[in-house]
Amino acid sequence: MTKRGVIASLAGAIFFSLVFPAVITIADSLEKVKAYQFVVDGEKWFTVAEAEKESVEEVLREYQEQYIKNVAENARIKKTGFAQRAFLAEVEVKPEEINPFAVVEEMIYAVEEEALEIEIKKGDNFWNLAKKYKLTVNDLIILNPDINPEKIFPGDKLLVRPMNPVLDVVIELENTVVEPIPFKVKYRRDNRLYTHQQKILQAGVEGEKEVLYHITLLNGYQDSLTVLEEKVLKEPSNALVQIGTRKTVARGGRINFGVVRGTRISSYFGYRIHPITGKRRFHDGIDIAAPHGNAVYAYTDGKVVEAGWNGGYGYCILIDHGDGLRTRYAHLSRIYVRVGQRVRVEEKIGAIGSTGNSTGPHLHFEVIKNGRTTNPLNYL
Ligand SMILES: [Zn+2]
Structure with missing residues (x-):
C-alpha cells in the first residue's frame, strides 16, 4: 500500500467511527470556530481545537525525537523535520469537524511497514x-x-x-570524531638474513586526525554521510623493519605480506568510532585484499590450535608459535591443516576466500601476543 493509501484508509476509519456519529447527534451548527488542521503533502490528516495546538506540536516533537536516541551525545543536531511537507494550518471549522485528540497520536505514529x-x-x-x-x-x-x-x-x-x-523524519547532524591514521612500514634490506627472517628496528605508531562528518538520517538510519573537514592532530610514525633478501622459497607477487600475496591492505588494525552512534569498535587484525585461491602461509613455525568454521570469521586457522605468540587467518576458502598439526614457516596452510562475514576475497590476519591482539603491521 502507498503512504497516501494508508492514510486514506486510516482517515476513512476515523471518519466512520468518530465523525459520522457526531454528525448525527449534533445538529448542524452554524457557528464556525478557530481550529488547527495537520496537512501532509496537501492532504488533511486531522483537525484539532485551538486549545490543543501546543499538545499536537509536543506530540510531533516527541515523534521526531525518537529517531535521535541512538545518535552520539556530542553530535550537533542541525535540523529536524519531515520528508513530507507537513504543517499545522489555522482553519475555521464547524465544531463537529474537530477530531478527538486520541486521533492525533494514532495518525502521527502510523506505520506503513513493520521492521x-x-x-x-x-x-x-x-x-x-x-x-x-x-x-x-x-x-x-x-x-x-x-x-x-x-x-x-x-x-x-x-x-x-x-x-x-508513514510520516518520515529527516534529521541533519554534524559530528566530529577522532580517527587513526595508519602508519607505513619501511623496509631495510639485509642479504645476511633469509626472506622469512625479519627484525623490527622501530615499531610504527598510528597518527590521529579529527574528521567532521555531515550526516542525514532518514527515520533514524544513515541516508547520506559526507566528510566536511579533516584535521591532522598527530602524524603517524612509520615502522622500520629489517628484512632478509636471501631466498628459501620464491613467493614474489605484487605485494608480499609474508603470509599472503595480496594487492593492498583494505582495513587496518585498531579502534574506529562510528560517526553516527559514537560507539567504538575494534578491528582485531588487518584485512589484506588478495585474489581468491591465493595460498596463505604460516607466519612462522608453530602448532595449529584451531582449524574450521568460526562464526563471522568463516573458515579460520589459529596457530600457536610459542613464546605467547599466536596468529589467526580468517575468511579462507580452503584449510590444508588439522588441529594439533605442526607447521613450518612459509608452509601452505590454506587458501584465500570470502567465507564468514566478508565482502570480497581477503585475508583477515591477526597477531595475538600474550592473549591480546596487537598491530600485525609490526610483525609483517
Ligand atoms: Zn578483518
Whole structure:
C-alpha cells in the first residue's frame, strides 16, 4: 500500500467511527470556530481545537525525537523535520469537524511497514544475507551499527528492514570524531638474513586526525554521510623493519605480506568510532585484499590450535608459535591443516576466500601476543 493509501484508509476509519456519529447527534451548527488542521503533502490528516495546538506540536516533537536516541551525545543536531511537507494550518471549522485528540497520536505514529529482524544461522554472512533481502552489504552495516560484521554468530539478531513509518523524519547532524591514521612500514634490506627472517628496528605508531562528518538520517538510519573537514592532530610514525633478501622459497607477487600475496591492505588494525552512534569498535587484525585461491602461509613455525568454521570469521586457522605468540587467518576458502598439526614457516596452510562475514576475497590476519591482539603491521 502507498503512504497516501494508508492514510486514506486510516482517515476513512476515523471518519466512520468518530465523525459520522457526531454528525448525527449534533445538529448542524452554524457557528464556525478557530481550529488547527495537520496537512501532509496537501492532504488533511486531522483537525484539532485551538486549545490543543501546543499538545499536537509536543506530540510531533516527541515523534521526531525518537529517531535521535541512538545518535552520539556530542553530535550537533542541525535540523529536524519531515520528508513530507507537513504543517499545522489555522482553519475555521464547524465544531463537529474537530477530531478527538486520541486521533492525533494514532495518525502521527502510523506505520506503513513493520521492521523485520532475523536470527543468524550457521553459514550466514552479510554478503549472502544482503543478497537474500535485496540490500547491499553497506545497507546491512548501516541498519546494524552495533554489530561487528566479522563477529556474528548463530542466534545473533540482525535488522534487515527498518520500520517504515508513514510520516518520515529527516534529521541533519554534524559530528566530529577522532580517527587513526595508519602508519607505513619501511623496509631495510639485509642479504645476511633469509626472506622469512625479519627484525623490527622501530615499531610504527598510528597518527590521529579529527574528521567532521555531515550526516542525514532518514527515520533514524544513515541516508547520506559526507566528510566536511579533516584535521591532522598527530602524524603517524612509520615502522622500520629489517628484512632478509636471501631466498628459501620464491613467493614474489605484487605485494608480499609474508603470509599472503595480496594487492593492498583494505582495513587496518585498531579502534574506529562510528560517526553516527559514537560507539567504538575494534578491528582485531588487518584485512589484506588478495585474489581468491591465493595460498596463505604460516607466519612462522608453530602448532595449529584451531582449524574450521568460526562464526563471522568463516573458515579460520589459529596457530600457536610459542613464546605467547599466536596468529589467526580468517575468511579462507580452503584449510590444508588439522588441529594439533605442526607447521613450518612459509608452509601452505590454506587458501584465500570470502567465507564468514566478508565482502570480497581477503585475508583477515591477526597477531595475538600474550592473549591480546596487537598491530600485525609490526610483525609483517
Ligand atoms: Zn578483518
